[in-house]
Amino acid sequence: MAQGQGDYRILHEADLRDYLAGVPGLKALLGGEAASWRITEVGDGNLNLVFIVKGARGGIAVKQALPYVRLVGESWPLPLSRAHYEYLALMRQAELAPGLVPAVLHHNEALALTVMELLEPHIIMRKGLVAGTQYPRFVDDITTFMARTLFFTSDLALSAAEKKEAIAAFAGNHALCKITEDLIFTDPYRIAEQNRWTAPYLDGLAASLRDDMDLHVAISRLKLKFMASPEALIHGDLHTGSIMVTVSQTRVIDPEFAFYGPMGFDVAAVLANLLMAYFASAAHERAPGERAAFEAWMLETVEQVWTEFARKFLDLWRAGAAGDAYPVSLFAGEQGAARLEAERQSYMQRLFADTVGFAAAKIIRRIFGLAHNIDFELIDNPKQRAVSEARAVRLARAMMVETDAFSAIADVTNAARRLRNWLPELAAG
Amino acid sequence: MAQGQGDYRILHEADLRDYLAGVPGLKALLGGEAASWRITEVGDGNLNLVFIVKGARGGIAVKQALPYVRLVGESWPLPLSRAHYEYLALMRQAELAPGLVPAVLHHNEALALTVMELLEPHIIMRKGLVAGTQYPRFVDDITTFMARTLFFTSDLALSAAEKKEAIAAFAGNHALCKITEDLIFTDPYRIAEQNRWTAPYLDGLAASLRDDMDLHVAISRLKLKFMASPEALIHGDLHTGSIMVTVSQTRVIDPEFAFYGPMGFDVAAVLANLLMAYFASAAHERAPGERAAFEAWMLETVEQVWTEFARKFLDLWRAGAAGDAYPVSLFAGEQGAARLEAERQSYMQRLFADTVGFAAAKIIRRIFGLAHNIDFELIDNPKQRAVSEARAVRLARAMMVETDAFSAIADVTNAARRLRNWLPELAAG
Numbered sequence: 049m050a051q052g053q054g055d056y057r058i059l060h061e062a063d064l065r066d067y068l069a070g071v072p073g074l075k076a077l078l079g080g081e082a083a084s085w086r087i088t089e090v091g092d093g094n095l096n097l098v099f100i101v102k103g104a105r106g107g108i109a110v111k112q113a114l115p116y117v118r119l120v121g122e123s124w125p126l127p128l129s130r131a132h133y134e135y136l137a138l139m140r141q142a143e144l145a146p147g148l149v150p151a152v153l154h155h156n157e158a159l160a161l162t163v164m165e166l167l168e169p170h171i172i173m174r175k176g177l178v179a180g181t182q183y184p185r186f187v188d189d190i191t192t193f194m195a196r197t198l199f200f201t202s203d204l205a206l207s208a209a210e211k212k213e214a215i216a217a218f219a220g221n222h223a224l225c226k227i228t229e230d231l232i233f234t235d236p237y238r239i240a241e242q243n244r245w246t247a248p249y250l251d252g253l254a255a256s257l258r259d260d261m262d263l264h265v266a267i268s269r270l271k272l273k274f275m276a277s278p279e280a281l282i283h284g285d286l287h288t289g290s291i292m293v294t295v296s297q298t299r300v301i302d303p304e305f306a307f308y309g310p311m312g313f314d315v316a317a318v319l320a321n322l323l324m325a326y327f328a329s330a331a332h333e334r335a336p337g338e339r340a341a342f343e344a345w346m347l348e349t350v351e352q353v354w355t356e357f358a359r360k361f362l363d364l365w366r367a368g369a370a371g372d373a374y375p376v377s378l379f380a381g382e383q384g385a386a387r388l389e390a391e392r393q394s395y396m397q398r399l400f401a402d403t404v405g406f407a408a409a410k411i412i413r414r415i416f417g418l419a420h421n422i423d424f425e426l427i428d429n430p431k432q433r434a435v436s437e438a439r440a441v442r443l444a445r446a447m448m449v450e451t452d453a454f455s456a457i458a459d460v461t462n463a464a465r466r467l468r469n470w471l472p473e474l475a476a477g
Numbered sequence: 478m479a480q481g482q483g484d485y486r487i488l489h490e491a492d493l494r495d496y497l498a499g500v501p502g503l504k505a506l507l508g509g510e511a512a513s514w515r516i517t518e519v520g521d522g523n524l525n526l527v528f529i530v531k532g533a534r535g536g537i538a539v540k541q542a543l544p545y546v547r548l549v550g551e552s553w554p555l556p557l558s559r560a561h562y563e564y565l566a567l568m569r570q571a572e573l574a575p576g577l578v579p580a581v582l583h584h585n586e587a588l589a590l591t592v593m594e595l596l597e598p599h600i601i602m603r604k605g606l607v608a609g610t611q612y613p614r615f616v617d618d619i620t621t622f623m624a625r626t627l628f629f630t631s632d633l634a635l636s637a638a639e640k641k642e643a644i645a646a647f648a649g650n651h652a653l654c655k656i657t658e659d660l661i662f663t664d665p666y667r668i669a670e671q672n673r674w675t676a677p678y679l680d681g682l683a684a685s686l687r688d689d690m691d692l693h694v695a696i697s698r699l700k701l702k703f704m705a706s707p708e709a710l711i712h713g714d715l716h717t718g719s720i721m722v723t724v725s726q727t728r729v730i731d732p733e734f735a736f737y738g739p740m741g742f743d744v745a746a747v748l749a750n751l752l753m754a755y756f757a758s759a760a761h762e763r764a765p766g767e768r769a770a771f772e773a774w775m776l777e778t779v780e781q782v783w784t785e786f787a788r789k790f791l792d793l794w795r796a797g798a799a800g801d802a803y804p805v806s807l808f809a810g811e812q813g814a815a816r817l818e819a820e821r822q823s824y825m826q827r828l829f830a831d832t833v834g835f836a837a838a839k840i841i842r843r844i845f846g847l848a849h850n851i852d853f854e855l856i857d858n859p860k861q862r863a864v865s866e867a868r869a870v871r872l873a874r875a876m877m878v879e880t881d882a883f884s885a886i887a888d889v890t891n892a893a894r895r896l897r898n899w900l901p902e903l904a905a906g
Binding site: 154220223272276278378388 | 649
C-alpha cells in the first residue's frame with residue numbers, strides 16, 4: 049500500500065485536467081476537448097480534495113487524499129494510504145451491495161486518487177433532512193447495504209482463514225481508526241483543545257459529562273469494543289453526510305474509515321444521525337407543527353432501519369451461512385434448528401445492545417467534540433440549538449449508561465418522542 | 478514468511494549434523510568434533526521433528542516443522558510457516574517473561590527450524606502430574622508468564638495501531654487456529670471420524686453431548702469468541718504438555734499455535750489440564766488416599782493459578798497502562814480512580830467467565846475428540862478411566878452451560894471436590 053508514494057503530488061486543476069486527458073477511458077467518458085472540461089473543487093468534507101469534472105458527454109467525481117487533515121492543515125498529518133483502504137472497501141461493497149455505492153472508474157495508488165461515477169442529482173442526505181425532505185427508498189437501500197456488507201464479511205459467512213486475511217488487509221488503516229478512537233471515544237469526555245459546544249448554554253452539561261464516571265466506564269467499554277472486535281468490514285463513518293440520495297436512489301460514499309470492527313458501529317451511525325435530525329427538526333420549524341409529518345417519518349425510519357436491517361441480516365443467515373461460526377452440523381434436526389433460531393435472535397439482541405451504546409457515542413461527539421453537524425449547526429439561535437442538543441444528549445446518556453433499558457428499537461423512539469418538547473435547564477446566556 | 482520455502486528439506490540425522498557444524502555458534506556450544514555429537518529424535522508431540530543434540534561441551538534442542546501433521550502423515554498437510562509464528566512468539570515471550578521460555582539460539586526460516594537451549598533435567602509437566610509430583614514454583618512462574626504475556630500484548634498496554642499491526646503479523650497462522658476450531662470447538666459435539674472415547678463406557682455420554690443443544694450453543698459462542706476476539710497474543714496450546722518443569726524451574730514451550738485471541742483461552746488451558754490431572758489422580762492411586770496430599774495441592778494450585786494470575790494482571794494494569802483502552806485521563810481524581818478500580822474488577826470477572834467456558838471446552842475435547850492426554854490414557858482399566866473422565870465431563874458440562882454459577886474459582890474447585898468420588902452410570906462394558 050506504500051508503493052510509489054514518492055510519485056505523489058497534489059493535483060491542482062490544471063494537473064488534473066492533463067492527468068484525466070491521459071486516461072483514455074475517462075477522456076472518452078467526459079467527451080470533447082480536455083480544455084473544455086469544467087472542473088470544480090467541491091470537497092466539503094474534512095479530509096480530502098474532491099473535484100467534479102464535466103465534459104461534453106458526461107461527468108465524473110475525482111477524490112484525492114491529502115497528506116494531512118484538510119480541515120486543520122499540515123500540522124495534522126494523515127497517511128495517504130487511506131485512499132488505498134477506501135478503494136478496497138468500495139470494491140468490496142460494490143460486490144456485496146451492487147448499485148448502492150458509486151462505481152469506481154479509475155484508481156491510482158501512488159496519487160491516492162480515485163475516480164468515480166458522478167452522482168447527479170443526488171445530494172448529501174443530511175442536507176435533505178435539514179430541509180425536511182422524506183426519502184422513501186432510504187430504509188430499504190441502507191438496510192440492504194448494511195445487512196449484506198456486514199453479514200458477508202463476518203464469521204457467519206467467511207472461513208476463519210479468510211476472515212483473518214481480510215482483517216490483516218485493513219489493519220494498516222489504523223490512523224483513521226485513531227481519529228475515531230480519539231474524537232468519538234475519548235475527547236468529548238475530558239478537557240480537550242478541539243472540543244466545542246454551544247456555549248454558554250451547554251457549559252454545565254459539558255462539565256457534567258466530564259465528571260460522569262458511569263458514562264466514562266460505558267464509553268471506555270465501547271472504545272475497547274471498537275478497537276478489538278473485528279466482527280465485519282464496517283464502513284466506519286456511516287452518518288447521513290456519507291450518504292447521497294435522491295427520492296428514488298441511495299448511494300453510500302466515503303468509506304475511508306473502513307476496517308474490521310464491530311457491526312453495531314455502522315448501524316449506530318445511521319440511527320444516531322437520524323435521531324439528531326429528529327431532535328434538530330423542531331428548531332427548523334417556521335410554524336409550530338410544520339414538520340410534524342417529517343418528524344413522524346423520521347422516527348418511523350429509525351424503527352425500520354433497525355427492524356429491516358435485522359430481518360435482512362437474519363434472512364441471509366438462515367438462507368445458508370458458509371462461515372465457520374455456528375456450524376450447521378451442530379444444529380441438526382428440528383430441535384437443533386429451533387435452538388439455532390433462538391440463538392440467532394440472541395445474537396441480534398447482543399448486536400442491538402452494541403448499536404444502542406455506539407449510537408449514544410455518536411450523538412455525544414457531535415455536540416461536544418470537534419466535528420459537529422449541520423442538523424444542529426444551522427439552527428441560528430444558539431439557545432434554541434442548545435435546547436435541541438440537550439434533548440439529544442439526555443437520550444444519549446440514558447442509551448449509553450442504561451443500555452439494558454432499551455431492549456427494542458421502540459424503546460429508543462418512544463424515549464425520543466417523550467423528549468420532543470422537554471425543556472432542559474440551561475446555563476444563562 | 479513464505480520466503481525461501483523452496484529451500485526447505487527435512488533434516489535427517491546426518492543432514493542435521495552437517496547443518497549444525499556449519500553454524501559456528503552452535504558448533505562451539507556443542508564442542509568437540511561434529512561426528513561425536515549424539516543426536517536423538519525425541520518428538521513425542523503431534524506435529525514436528527524434535528532432536529536433542531549433545532556434544533562434548535553442551536546440548537541443544539532442535540525443532541523442525543514438517544509440511545504435514547506428524548501424527549497423521551502427509552494426508553494432512555500443515556504449513557511450514559507455523560515455525561515462523563512459533564519463533565515470533567518465542568521472541569516476544571522471552572522479552573515479556575524472561576527466563577520462562579527456552580532461549581532461542583538459532584532460527585532458519587527456510588528450513589522451518591529453530592534451535593533452542595536444552596532444557597535439562599526438565600520433564601514435561603504432565604508426566605510429573607501423572608506420577609503425583611508437586612511443583613512448588615509452578616503457580617508463581619505460570620501466572621507471571623500469563624499475566625505478563627497477556628497484559629503487555631493487550632489493548633491495555635499497546636496503542637491501537639501497535640495492536641492492529643501485531644494482530645496482522647500473526648494473521649497468517651490460521652491453519653493452526655483451524656486445528657483448534659475443528660478439534661476443540663466443533664468435532665467433539667458431532668459425529669466425526671477422528672473422535673474417540675473410552676468405549677463402550679462413555680458411548681451414552683458421547684451421544685448425549687451430541688444431542689445437547691444448550692451445550693452446542695455454548696460451544697458455538699466460545700468458538701466465535703476464539704475466532705474473533707484478538708485480545709492479546711496467546712500461546713494457544715498452554716496445556717501441561719507444553720510446560721517443562723523441575724521442582725525449581727518452569728519453562729513454557731511450543732507456542733506454534735500463537736495468535737491474537739481471547740486471553741481466557743490460555744488461562745483455561747492451564748486450569749483445565751490441572752483439573753484433568755485431579756480427576757485422573759484417583760485412578761492412579763495404588764492404595765486409597767495415597768495421593769490425597771497431591772490432590773489437595775492440585776486443587777489449591779487451580780485456585781492459586783487464577784487468583785495469582787488475576788492479582789499480577791491487575792497490578793500491571795494499576796502500575797501504569799500505556800495502551801489506548803481505559804485512558805487514565807477519563808478517570809481522574811479520587812472518584813475516577815475508585816470507579817476505574819471497580820471496572821478493573823468487572824473486567825477480570827468477564828475474563829473469568831471466558832476462562833470457565835474455555836476450560837470446559839478443553840476438558841471435553843480431551844475425552845471425546847482426537848487428542849487425548851496421558852493423565853487419563855495411562856489409566857489401564859478402561860472402566861476406571863471412564864469413571865474419571867465422566868467426572869471431569871460432568872464438571873465441564875456445568876461450567877460451559879451454567880457459566881454464571883461459577884463466579885469465583887472456589888466454585889470450580891468445590892464442584893471438582895464434590896465429584897471426586899461420584900459414581901456415574903456408565904454403559905455396560
